[in-house]
Amino acid sequence: MKVLFVxxxxxxxLELFYPYFRLKEEEYEVLxxxxxxxxxxxxxxxxxxxxxKFDEVDIEKFDALVIPGGKSPERVRLNxxxxxxxxxxxxxxxxxxxxxxxxxxxISAQVLEGRxxxxxxxxxxxxxxxxxxxxxxxxxxxxxxxxxxxxxDLHAWMREFLKLLxxxx
Amino acid sequence: MKVLFVxxxxxxxLELFYPYFRLKEEEYEVLxxxxxxxxxxxxxxxxxxxxxKFDEVDIEKFDALVIPGGKSPERVRLNxxxxxxxxxxxxxxxxxxxxxxxxxxxISAQVLEGRxxxxxxxxxxxxxxxxxxxxxxxxxxxxxxxxxxxxxDLHAWMREFLKLLxxxx
Numbered sequence: 001m002k003v004l005f006v007x008x009x010x011x012x013x014l015e016l017f018y019p020y021f022r023l024k025e026e027e028y029e030v031l032x033x034x035x036x037x038x039x040x041x042x043x044x045x046x047x048x049x050x051x052x053k054f055d056e057v058d059i060e061k062f063d064a065l066v067i068p069g070g071k072s073p074e075r076v077r078l079n080x081x082x083x084x085x086x087x088x089x090x091x092x093x094x095x096x097x098x099x100x101x102x103x104x105x106x107i108s109a110q111v112l113e114g115r116x117x118x119x120x121x122x123x124x125x126x127x128x129x130x131x132x133x134x135x136x137x138x139x140x141x142x143x144x145x146x147x148x149x150x151x152x153d154l155h156a157w158m159r160e161f162l163k164l165l166x167x168x169x
Numbered sequence: 170m171k172v173l174f175v176x177x178x179x180x181x182x183l184e185l186f187y188p189y190f191r192l193k194e195e196e197y198e199v200l201x202x203x204x205x206x207x208x209x210x211x212x213x214x215x216x217x218x219x220x221x222k223f224d225e226v227d228i229e230k231f232d233a234l235v236i237p238g239g240k241s242p243e244r245v246r247l248n249x250x251x252x253x254x255x256x257x258x259x260x261x262x263x264x265x266x267x268x269x270x271x272x273x274x275x276i277s278a279q280v281l282e283g284r285x286x287x288x289x290x291x292x293x294x295x296x297x298x299x300x301x302x303x304x305x306x307x308x309x310x311x312x313x314x315x316x317x318x319x320x321x322d323l324h325a326w327m328r329e330f331l332k333l334l335x336x337x338x
Contacts, residue, residue: 025323025324044213155191
């Protein structure tokens with residue numbers, strides 16, 4: 001099982017590193033895509049090495065997607081290749097985990113019409129305007145989409161995402 | 170299953186929060202002990218609420234112990250009540266997880282004579298001088314003690330610690 005993360009600078013550190021190590025704990029292969037090679041840094045200063053540039057991702061090679069939050073998603077959504085990755089993986093039915101501001105990328109990918117999920121409260125109006133039903137709960141599972149609100153939900157988010165990966169994998 | 174964390178300010182954020190959420194994911198109860206009530210902060214600025222002061226911990230109520238690293242352990246080892254908690258839990262055979270500088274507390278607790286484990290490279294001479302055998306590997310399991318070197322080992326550290334908790338729990 002190969003899982004792709006999409007992030008740029010100023011990601012929310014725990015929202016990237018908790019799922020990153022959690023998936024490694026299950027012996028899944030984890031790769032991070034970004035707008036450049038080298039390193040990016042989280043809001044709290046943790047660096048992570050980039051494995052692949054957005055425009056070089058072959059989505060056929062990945063089984064699932066993780067979109068961490070922070071200030072990263074507002075920049076990821078401006079990158080056409082990144083949005084296309086998320087759109088294709090979401091619509092192909094592969095498991096997608098978003099948390100906090102991560103949902104902004106899915107809004108721009110125009111895949112949320114008629115779907116149910118959650119995000120950080122400050123963008124809930126945007127989620128609703130994109131056609132989604134918003135729930136204020138620690139984790140929402142709607143088919144292939146597993147969403148949470150903020151770092152305090154990390155345990156619930158990954159508990160449900162791993163259940164889904166094991167079911168589909 | 171009730172798990173106690175010992176930490177003060179300037180703990181290594183991922184080394185506290187990864188096991189914290191990981192154990193919550195398994196529905197274990199997690200409590201953080203420190204030298205004061207209120208909040209403490211990690212080196213990278215993440216705050217955590219303190220549940221109990223070191224001198225108010227009733228170790229009979231806890232089944233396992235986690236000692237995160239960072240700059241926290243060098244101050245924890247100066248607190249007699251904290252060292253006594255770690256000494257008692259270690260010697261009673263309850264599962265103990267340490268990472269990075271976390272081993273400094275176990276050195277001061279004088280429990281490492283004849284034991285095998287790991288820690289961050291910069292304190293390996295201290296681990297050896299305390300009578301332990303040092304291994305340079307991502308995780309070492311020696312009876313009730315599960316140790317790792319640094320944040321890059323988090324996945325291996327918790328994989329082994331959870332195996333031990335499930336076996337003993």
